[in-house]
Structure formats: C-alpha cells, structure tokens
Amino acid sequence: MSTSRRSLLAAAALLPAALALRPAAAQQRFESIFMFIPAGPGGGWDGTGRAIEQAARAAGLVGSFQFENVGGAGGMVGLPRFVNQRRNQPNALMVGGSVMVGAGITNKSPITIANVQPIARLTEEAGVIVVPATSDIRTWQDLEAKLKANPGGVPVGGGSAGGTDHILLGLILKALGRNPREASYVAFAGGGPANAAILGGQVGAGISGYSEFAEQIKAGRMRALATSGERRIEGTDIPTLKELGLDVTAANWRGVFAGPGITAAQRQALIDLMVAVHATPQWKETLRARVWADAFLTGDAFAEYLKRDITATESVLKDLGLA
Structure with a gap:
C-alpha cells in the first residue's frame, strides 16, 4: 500500500473524532x-x-x-x-x-x-417578603402586627400593579382579615428600582422573587421574613407563610x-x-x-x-x- 493511500485511510479513520471536536457553532440554530x-x-x-x-x-x-x-x-x-x-x-x-x-x-x-x-x-419562583436591615421590623410577626393594625401605614414595594407581588400582598391582607384595597402598594418597573427603594427606606417592606433580593439578603442589607412557596427555598432558612400560620401561597x-x-x-x-x-x-x-x-x-x-x-x-x- 502506498504511503499516500495509508495517509488517506488514516485521515478517514480520524474524521469522526475530528467532527466531534468541531466548534459548537456547528449546532447553530439561529x-x-x-x-x-x-x-x-x-x-x-x-x-x-x-x-x-x-x-x-x-x-x-x-x-x-x-x-x-x-x-x-x-x-x-x-x-x-x-x-x-x-x-x-x-x-x-x-x-x-x-x-x-x-x-x-x-x-x-x-x-x-x-x-x-x-x-x-x-x-x-416563590416570592419573598423583605425589609431593609435597618428596619425596626425584625420578624414576620412584627410586620404582621403592623399590617393588621394599619395596612396603609406600611408601604410595600414590588413589581407592577396587578402583578404577582401585588396579588401576594392582597392575599396576605385578606388572610389577616383586612381589605386588600387598604394596601399601600408601591409599584416599580424592575428589580433594580425596587431594590434601591427598599434599601433607601422609601418603602417599609418589599416583595419579589427570591433571586432579585438574594444578593442583598446574603450581604445582610435586607432581612428576609417569609417566602410564599409551598416549601422553603432550597439553601435558605426562610420560613414559608404557611409555617408562620398564614394559609397563603403564590409563585x-x-x-x-x-x-x-x-x-x-x-x-x-x-x-x-x-x-x-x-x-x-x-x-x-x-x-x-x-x-x-x-x-x-x-x-x-x-x-x-x-x-x-x-x-x-x-x-x-x-x-x-x-x-
């Protein structure tokens, strides 16, 4: 067998491996x-x-x-x-x-x-209810007491009006025996502005998905009081509203x-x-x-x-x- 033929066969044998090593762009769909x-x-x-x-x-x-x-x-x-x-x-x-x-x-x-x-x-994603670390609200029970006494006295920041965060606050107030229309809900267009308002004390509490507040919670700038899931968020020790005695879930x-x-x-x-x-x-x-x-x-x-x-x-x- 000639050298050139042996080289050709060897190259052919290596072809499947070479194709397997082609850049991922070969899979490109768009x-x-x-x-x-x-x-x-x-x-x-x-x-x-x-x-x-x-x-x-x-x-x-x-x-x-x-x-x-x-x-x-x-x-x-x-x-x-x-x-x-x-x-x-x-x-x-x-x-x-x-x-x-x-x-x-x-x-x-x-x-x-x-x-x-x-x-x-x-x-x-389950929602999480937070307060700034500087707040005098230390526990869910503290926030619950304030909401029961005067819902409008606790401005709560979250996503847009009528969205999941707003609905969760309404469900919480209804479960506490208050009219959801009494809520003082402050809607924000995105997670960035909501974070800034909570950290700046422009609202008394905040509601959003855990991922949007996770960095601030881990850094100790926000205090997580409760989550709205059926079970605790993996890797956290934040109690659910159900654990805290409130029959409310939302995702x-x-x-x-x-x-x-x-x-x-x-x-x-x-x-x-x-x-x-x-x-x-x-x-x-x-x-x-x-x-x-x-x-x-x-x-x-x-x-x-x-x-x-x-x-x-x-x-x-x-x-x-x-x-």
Whole structure:
C-alpha cells in the first residue's frame, strides 16, 4: 500500500473524532435572536433573557443576541411595541410571565399576553417578603402586627400593579382579615428600582422573587421574613407563610413568547431552540445558582396552561378588588 493511500485511510479513520471536536457553532440554530425585555434592566425578566443568551451562546445554538428593554406597567408599555414591531419576525423572542397576566387585566390593556405566541415556560419562583436591615421590623410577626393594625401605614414595594407581588400582598391582607384595597402598594418597573427603594427606606417592606433580593439578603442589607412557596427555598432558612400560620401561597413563572404572524414551522423552530437551551449544562447551572425552580413547558401545553392562568388570575384580582 502506498504511503499516500495509508495517509488517506488514516485521515478517514480520524474524521469522526475530528467532527466531534468541531466548534459548537456547528449546532447553530439561529444566526441571531432579538430578545425583547418588557421591563428595566436588573429584574427577573432581564435576568432570564440574559441567562438564555449565556446558555445559547455557550452551546453554539445562536450566533448573536440583540436586546431591547422597555419597562413600565408590568410589561404593558413594552408589549404593544413588541407586538407591532416584531410581527412576522421568526427570530424575535419576548420574556414575560405571570406579572404580565395580572398587569394586562388590571390595566385593562387592549393588547395583552394573549396577543403573543407561547413558546416555553421556563421557571417558577416563590416570592419573598423583605425589609431593609435597618428596619425596626425584625420578624414576620412584627410586620404582621403592623399590617393588621394599619395596612396603609406600611408601604410595600414590588413589581407592577396587578402583578404577582401585588396579588401576594392582597392575599396576605385578606388572610389577616383586612381589605386588600387598604394596601399601600408601591409599584416599580424592575428589580433594580425596587431594590434601591427598599434599601433607601422609601418603602417599609418589599416583595419579589427570591433571586432579585438574594444578593442583598446574603450581604445582610435586607432581612428576609417569609417566602410564599409551598416549601422553603432550597439553601435558605426562610420560613414559608404557611409555617408562620398564614394559609397563603403564590409563585411567579417566567417564559418566552414569539410575536404574532409567524408560521407554525417558525414557531416550532423557536420551541426547538428553547428545548436545546433547556438541555444545556449552562442552563442547569443557572437554575441552581439562582434558585429558580425548573417549570419547563412548551408549545400547545404551555398555551393551555396560559389560558387557565389568565382565567384564574382574573378571578383572584376581582376577589381582591384589583380588577
């Protein structure tokens, strides 16, 4: 056998290994993704979008990302912009969640989450009730006493009006025997402004997902009093409201949506992308690091869940006098 033939056969034998070592870009599904965040930087939706980018790019699934943040009114300021400007665009995604469901109902918005196409529900996160470390409120019992005596005397900061945080406060007041309409709720467009207001003493307490307050809690700048989950958040010793004697639970889900007008095949391509992102080690590490519960659900199953959530949220908001 000639040297050249032996070399050719040897190279052919090594070809599978060489292909296995090709850059991850060989798996690329989208050259670019436009990621729309209907909230300010620093909050849960923004963090979710950035985490998707990190996982997708690390795995070579997407070449590049372009972000746009438009905050206000629980997503109701940005949502019409996304619907109108990203119609028929197969590479556009918007992050949203349960906050947007409530905000659409509360604001009686002509364009709501029902006007975009559900791609994937990603995470679920219990709320946490905090006070600044300098507060004279030391325990949940202290805050409960103040809310029972005078709900309006304790300004509570959180996400947009009618969102998960607002609903949780209403449920707490109702469980304490007070009218939810007595609440002094201060709505913020994103996690950054809410953090600043709590730390600056502009509000007496705050409600949000644990990940948005985790850094401040760990640093000792905020004191966590209770969480709204069915069980304690993994890795923390924060008691649940149920443990503290209040029969209240609530969770905040987040997911991604496509604009109207894309074809079934284009929608499926975005679903397949999120299935691939969900399977990456980078995404799994994000869930662990941010203490996000994995609530993955895609396509039609997610669409059915969303319909039920809209109906249930509308019912709760009416009961609480918020709709």
